[in-house]
Amino acid sequence: MLAATVAVVVALIPLAYLAIRTVEAGWPAIRTELTNPRVADLAARSLALAAVVTAGCVALGVGTAFLVTRTDLPARRLFTILAALPLAVPTYIAAFTWVSTITGFEGFWASALVLTLCSYPYVFLPVAAALHRADPAQEEVSRSLGRGAWTTFTSVTLPQIRPAIAGGALLVALYVLSDFGAVAILRTDTFTRAVFIAFDLGFDRTGALVLSTVLVALTVLLLAGETLSRRRGARYARVGAGARRPHSPARLRALRWPAAAALTAVAALAFGVPAANLARRLAAGVSRPGSLPEIATAAGNSLTVSLGGAALTMLLALPIGLLAARAPGVLANGLERLSYLTHALPGIVIGLSLVFFGINVAYPLYQSVWLLTFAYAALFLPLAVAAVAGAAAQAPPVLEEAARSLGRRPAAVFATVTLPLTLPGIAAGAAMVFLTCMKELPATLLLRPTGMDTLATELWTHTSVAAYAGAAPYAALLVLLSAIPTWVLAARTGLLQQEGDQ
Amino acid sequence: MSALSISDAEKAWGDVRALAGVSLTVPTGSLVAVLGPSGCGKTTLLRCVAGLERLDAGRIAVDGRDVAGPRTHVPTHRRRIALVPQEGALFPHLSVADNVGYGLDRATRRSGRIAEVLALVGLDGYGDRMPHQLSGGQQQRVALARALAPRPSLILLDEPFSALDAGLRADLRRDVRAALRADGATAVLVTHDQGEALSLADEVAVMRDGRVVQMGTPTSVYRTPADPWVAAFVGEAVLLPGTAHQGRAQTPIGTAPILPTAADEAPTPVTVLIRPEQLDLTAAHRAAPGAVTATVLRRDFHGHDTLTVVRLADGTELAARSLDGAEHHGPGSEVALKIRDTVLAWPRQRG
Known part of the structure; x- marks a missing residue:
């Protein structure tokens, strides 16, 4: 419970900081901007x-x-x-x-x-x-x-x-x-x-x-x-049990x-x-000289920051996801909404907020990979939480109760029942987060340490100067990964x- | 010695008293059914016995050893009480043999115990299947085998047949009882199905509002229920007002000897219990002198027997059960009623 609260608070830092900074700018400035x-x-x-x-x-x-x-x-x-x-x-x-x-x-x-x-x-x-x-x-x-x-x-x-x-x-x-x-x-x-x-x-x-x-x-x-x-809107459910038959397809005839x-x-x-x-x-x-080492460096950077981002995200997501799966209700509903926020919170906003956060509050982190990792966690936490909650549903409490009643210690039950059942889902969630980090562009652009290039930022740099041929290998690699x-x-x-x- | 003894167990969820002082004893080697309507606290009782919930007050002892009490709470895995949950709850990632062997140590696993209990539940040779390849009934059999395998002090069955269809249920009930007997296991079955409790258990404990209101053999619970509520809950009951006097009950449909005989010298108002099978119907024109007549409202034909609902002249409706082959009385026909055997009566609450 405590871990889940901490995780939520951490994930909310960028939003909260954005609000604080905006208010700090003062009404007159805001009004000028807004009007x-x-x-x-x-x-x-x-x-x-x-x-x-x-x-x-x-x-x-x-x-x-x-x-x-x-x-x-x-x-x-x-x-x-x-x-x-x-x-x-x-x-x-x-x-x-x-x-x-x-x-x-x-x-x-x-x-x-x-x-x-x-x-x-x-x-x-x-x-x-x-x-x-x-x-x-x-x-x-x-x-x-x-x-x-x-x-x-x-x-x-x-x-x-x-x-x-x-x-x-x-x-x-x-x-x-x-x-x-x-x-x-x-x-x-x-x-x-x-x-x-x-x-x-x-x-x-x-x-x-x-x-x-x-x-x-x-x-x-x-x-x-x-x-x-x-x-x-009402909820629509199938009433009654029984096997469902497949649909008989409509005939398109001439329109086929x-x-x-x-x-x-x-x-x-x-x-x-x-x-x-x-x-x-x-x-x-690809024939352009010197392009291969550059691509390799960018791919390496992408891998490193995405791995870090995925690891931190999953670490934060585990307690929230498990809590949501075991104590459904208001929390579970809230989390479903949160998963929409993955797509809703623009990466550029999170990135910008964390830039200011880094400069003003956590200066040692500014211009380091850590802040970028943190941005990934804030952006993709809901995605990871949904995956963990889904995975936890694979191991309902009744299974653990049955296992304990057969005389296995709680730790053994976790290792032999809970873990084998939830691990595939959690791993799939981690993979999703990892690949999403690889694709992320705006927050990476704003937060990467100077001089560090990833696949996405290299593509961006090349495109913005219309060097389309140079951008192609990065684009191809990213498409394959996605x-x-x-x-x-x-x-x-x-x-x-x-x-x-x- | 008793395998399980519960005394004055109490458990509340907020304002709701799920267990309001439950006492229950389960003799070693027997199958006891805890029967009650939903919400009576029977599932809470089961979870407290399993150690999944803590008691607020009272004691639970298994094989003479306290597992729950004022200062004791033995965790689930050290109680030697195996659960068979409603839907079986097989571990989906383990084969049937691995499921059954889950509660065994390595030596016992190799000793042939797995095959032995699988044979007991009628699933020889199913060890390599995965749970999703089994039907619902087979999954329940595996869940039972899994619970039997470590020879626990007690097996708890939580409405294990409720998810199955009727035909399958009867077979499975019989086999479950046979397997429990053959293995010498002690079991508690929680159910809201009176037919299941009566046909399966050695003893039935009827629960209502967090208390055990009656405990006894299925026969005694059915024939001599503790009060009108139990009478109506464990079977179909015709409850009539009457007067008890000198060992006989006077009812709107005649008199009958009361069991147990109360030595009432003065007439006492009572509620009389008559089971539908205790009522004989004859065509009105062949009625014995003094018999009460009634009109047939409808007949429910069940094949092996028929339930005939009749209405007395004063509007009271009664049900009478007759075996197939007895006389048929169509709706609208006039019949005469007669009480067979002794009846049960409780003093009526005044006011």
């Missing part, structure tokens, strides 16, 4: 981008999910994997490949396109899982009571997958608000880019702080709105091949463009084990 027409402009653009991308993702995600789970689309399994794959491409890499393919590809609509293509899996995966799980008997009953196919879909199927759509859409919206890499590369002025520029170029401390605070406020507003809508062609086009844009571009750049770029957790995610939804595939 600046630029802030309203930024807010409008950020929200518009979030809205456009979310709408696009919902349309694309739900459509694809329906096609691969409920119709006789050819090669459904392949399309399922293709639709999950964009998650493996960090947005800044996708942006980089697009901008290096099409000259002058920048601005609002460019960002919207890239972000939509990168984040529609956040809607696709939960909706496809929900469609896969939904009981076909309910739809059959609706049809037998005289409702048509379309009415059945809107009145029976849609309400069942509504929570999945809402959850996915929220993730997308939060993700767009916190995204830094893509909007920065595509030169779209949103909050995250403005914060970075204010801090990096202008050394405008108050400006950066106020902008960060407004960004966090927007995020919290979104979260609160979603919570309200969720409270009104056009639908397949459309999905192929989406996949080509989302994954094909980056992949083709990287392959071409790689062929040209593909692993994507595969795990897709496999977990159970979609890859569908029966009746072609």
